[in-house]
Amino acid sequence: MAKSVHIRSGSAEYELPITDGTIRATDLRQIPTDDGPLATYDPGFVNTAACRSAITFIDGDAGVLEYRGYPIEQLAETSSYLEVAYLLLKGELPTPAQLAQWENDVNHHRLVHENAKDIISKSRYDSHPMAKLMSSVASLHAFYPGSRNISDPEEREVNVIRLLAKMPTLAAFAYRHSLGRNYIYPSDELNFIENFLAMLFKRQERHYKADERLVRAIDVLFILHADHEQNCSTNAVRAVASAGNDPYTSAVAGIAALFGPLHGGANEAVLKMLAEIGSVDRVPEFIEGVKAGRAKLMGFGHRVYKNYDPRARIIKKSAEEVFEVTGVNPRLKIAQELERIALGEEYFVSRKLYPNVDFYSGLIYEALSFPPAMFTVMFAVPRTSGWMAQWQEGVLDPEQKIMRPRQIYTGHRGRTWVPVQDR
Ligand code: SDX
Numbered sequence: 001m002a003k004s005v006h007i008r009s010g011s012a013e014y015e016l017p018i019t020d021g022t023i024r025a026t027d028l029r030q031i032p033t034d035d036g037p038l039a040t041y042d043p044g045f046v047n048t049a050a051c052r053s054a055i056t057f058i059d060g061d062a063g064v065l066e067y068r069g070y071p072i073e074q075l076a077e078t079s080s081y082l083e084v085a086y087l088l089l090k091g092e093l094p095t096p097a098q099l100a101q102w103e104n105d106v107n108h109h110r111l112v113h114e115n116a117k118d119i120i121s122k123s124r125y126d127s128h129p130m131a132k133l134m135s136s137v138a139s140l141h142a143f144y145p146g147s148r149n150i151s152d153p154e155e156r157e158v159n160v161i162r163l164l165a166k167m168p169t170l171a172a173f174a175y176r177h178s179l180g181r182n183y184i185y186p187s188d189e190l191n192f193i194e195n196f197l198a199m200l201f202k203r204q205e206r207h208y209k210a211d212e213r214l215v216r217a218i219d220v221l222f223i224l225h226a227d228h229e230q231n232c233s234t235n236a237v238r239a240v241a242s243a244g245n246d247p248y249t250s251a252v253a254g255i256a257a258l259f260g261p262l263h264g265g266a267n268e269a270v271l272k273m274l275a276e277i278g279s280v281d282r283v284p285e286f287i288e289g290v291k292a293g294r295a296k297l298m299g300f301g302h303r304v305y306k307n308y309d310p311r312a313r314i315i316k317k318s319a320e321e322v323f324e325v326t327g328v329n330p331r332l333k334i335a336q337e338l339e340r341i342a343l344g345e346e347y348f349v350s351r352k353l354y355p356n357v358d359f360y361s362g363l364i365y366e367a368l369s370f371p372p373a374m375f376t377v378m379f380a381v382p383r384t385s386g387w388m389a390q391w392q393e394g395v396l397d398p399e400q401k402i403m404r405p406r407q408i409y410t411g412h413r414g415r416t417w418v419p420v421q422d423r
Contacts, residue, residue, distance in 0.1 A: 007031060022049050039406050045230075046303070051238065051397065055088055055389050056229040063307035067227060068092070076314045081222035082106060082192050085164060085385035088227050089392065103192070109165035110186035110195065112136075112173075113143045116166075117183065120173045125180060129377045130259045132174035133167075137255060140166065140248040147246040150395050159247050160388045167381045168192070172199035175374055184208075193219045196381075211325050214368065217318045221361060224311040225379050227386025228357075229304075233257035233264065237387045238394045239403045247391055254387045255380050261298070264383070266358035267375040270299040271366055274331040274338075283337045291347045299359030300342060306352035315360045319367075326367040335363060 005023055007014040009031050016023045025048075029037035042048045057066040065072040068087050075084055086094045086102050094102055119136045140163070141147050147159040173183050176199075184199040189207070193215050202208035228234070236257035241250040258264030273295075277286045290297045302309060323329065339355055342348045358379075365375045394400050 009033075020049075020052075041408055044303075045235070050230060050235065050403075051394065051400065053229060053390070053393055054091065055393060056227045056386070058229055058304050060302070060304035060306050063305060063310050065228075065310050072224065072310055073314065076220050076223050079223060080192075081219050081226065081382060081385075084223045084226050088385050088389040089160065105161050106165045107186075107188065107192065107195075109162045110169050112140075112166050112169050116140060116143065116170070117173055120170065120177050121183075123177070125178055128259075128373050129171070129174035129178060130255060130265075130373075130380065132177065133170055133377060133380060134252050134255050134259075136170045136174075137163070137167075137248055138252045141246045144248075147248060150241075150244060150246060156247070156392060156395070160392065163247055163251060163388060164384055167384045168196040169199060171374075171377045171381050172196060174377065175200055175370075178371070178373070193222070213321050213325050217322045217364065220314065220318050221364065221378070222382035224314060224357060225361075225382040227383070227389060230390075231263070231303075232260070233383065234387060234390045237391055238400075241391045241394050242400060242403045244402075247388055250391050251384060251387055254383065258380050258383065259376060264358075264376045264379040266298050266356070267362040267365070267379060268372040270335075270358055271331070271362040271372045271375070273298045274334050274363075277334055277338075280333050280337045283334060283341060287338070287341050287345065291345070297338065297342060297348070297353070299362075300348065300355060301351070301353040302356045305354065305356065308354045309356040311357040312355040312359055315357065315364070319360055319364050322364045322367055326369075329363045329367045331366070332363055335360065 002018055004018055005016040007016065012031075014031055016027045025040050028039060031038040040048065055068065057069070058064065067075060067084060068091055070087070070093075075087075079087075082103055083094060083099055085106075086099065116136050116139050119139050120132045123132050123135065144159055144162065146152070146155045149155050169186055176183050184202045186195050187198060190198055190209070194210060197210035197215065197218065198208040201210065230238075233254040233256075236253040237250045240253040261269045273286075277283060286295070287297075289295050319329075319332070323332070339359070342353065348354075361378075362372070362375050365378055366372070370378065
């Protein structure tokens with residue numbers, strides 16, 4: 001395998017060392033070009049490593065996903081979301097005492113300041129819950145001004161825990177606000193996921209406790225959505241963090257990026273697509289439209305996975321457990337027919353397009369009676385643990401600098417301003 005890149009330019013020769021499968025882009029600058037020192041051009045960072053990370057490993061061709069070296073299949077089968085959040089942030093699985101302390105610490109911080117709640121309650125009831133999440137999370141650093149001191153390890157630790165704990169509360173408040181219902185506060189009688197479901201769905205019952213099959217399904221979905229290396233929203237979190245921002249302000253960038261329909265918003269877009277298709281017999285017509293470039297098959301394709309997304313496989317299994325409680329989502333058959341046809345069509349096979357994490361998750365959320373607008377919120381809540389692990393790693397990485405990419409300038413040069421009456 002190559003150990004270096006040899007470049008000849010005119011009479012000069014250059015040898016650029018390869019480490020970890022990459023060359024350092026700054027090594028190119030020694031090579032002069034007509035447009036200045038040689039640089040790289042990589043829209044969307046399709047082939048550019050922006051950092052070193054020890055958090056999540058993906059082998060896109062093999063469909064492998066590991067958190068801190070543990071296969072996602074094992075974690076989804078045996079772990080809990082809070083244990084996985086600990087693993088992502090600390091790098092090791094907790095001992096029983098560490099896990100008990102961690103769960104206690106997170107659960108202790110589930111309440112939010114009433115002013116933060118007011119930001120949600122004063123927003124339009126029908127504004128998108130992702131917008132309510134962005135505005136309320138953006139307000140949090142005001143209640144914890146010490147969070148701006150990101151060089152203090154104790155401040156980093158407590159504010160990361162606060163945010164992990166408060167995301168479900170803010171998400172539930174956003175949902176209840178959209179329905180015009182009273183807000184349900186966290187209860188110490190319930191664990192992290194049970195409490196989240198109670199804050200979302202409790203009505204007049206004195207003690208609401210969700211069906212344990214639903215609690216387990218949400219716990220698994222949270223594990224699957226916790227982190228995914230340098231995806232769009234994590235890159236946004238790292239970029240904002242690189243300017244010296246606190247975890248709350250950095251997380252807002254992640255929520256904003258995740259809102260996009262090509263990223264976390266895809267689970268909402270999948271249900272809209274299934275509704276538009278309407279029935280199994282109209283699937284072939286829709287597939288023809290995708291092949292003709294008139295639509296995308298939402299929930300399919302991935303920048304890294306060129307194989308089945310391992311999370312999609314596990315979510316399909318969770319869906320069956322949820323449907324035991326809620327009844328089968330009638331749109332499941334349309335999704336299964338879309339997958340069956342797509343996996344056999346040359347258009348998708350040649351482009352290595354497979355179901356991704358968003359293809360089946362929306363069917364579960366719809367079966368749980370979430371409106372589509374809440375689906376991406378269900379992605380943002382667990383992804384907060386990954387964003388915080390990545391935020392922390394970026395803040396502590398001595399190689400990291402404020403992110404400020406180069407550009408290829410294509411505009412005018414050296415023009416003279418003309419008074420408006422002379423234009
Ligand atoms: C997530 O990065 C992560 O890790 C993200 C994520 C995470 O956990 O953080 O995994 C979560 O965002 C999952 C992806 C959810 N998005 C969608 O399901 C939206 C639909 N998918 C596509 O928009 C697309 O596949 C992306 C955005 C996911 C990936 O886009 P890329 O890597 O930039 O690929 P591309 O757009 O260059 O596509 C290559 C080809 C193109 O065709 P040609 O120009 O070669 O003819 O494949 C086609 C694309 O048109 N293509 C699709 C398609 N996805 C790609 N054609 C139809 N339907 C699709 N879904």
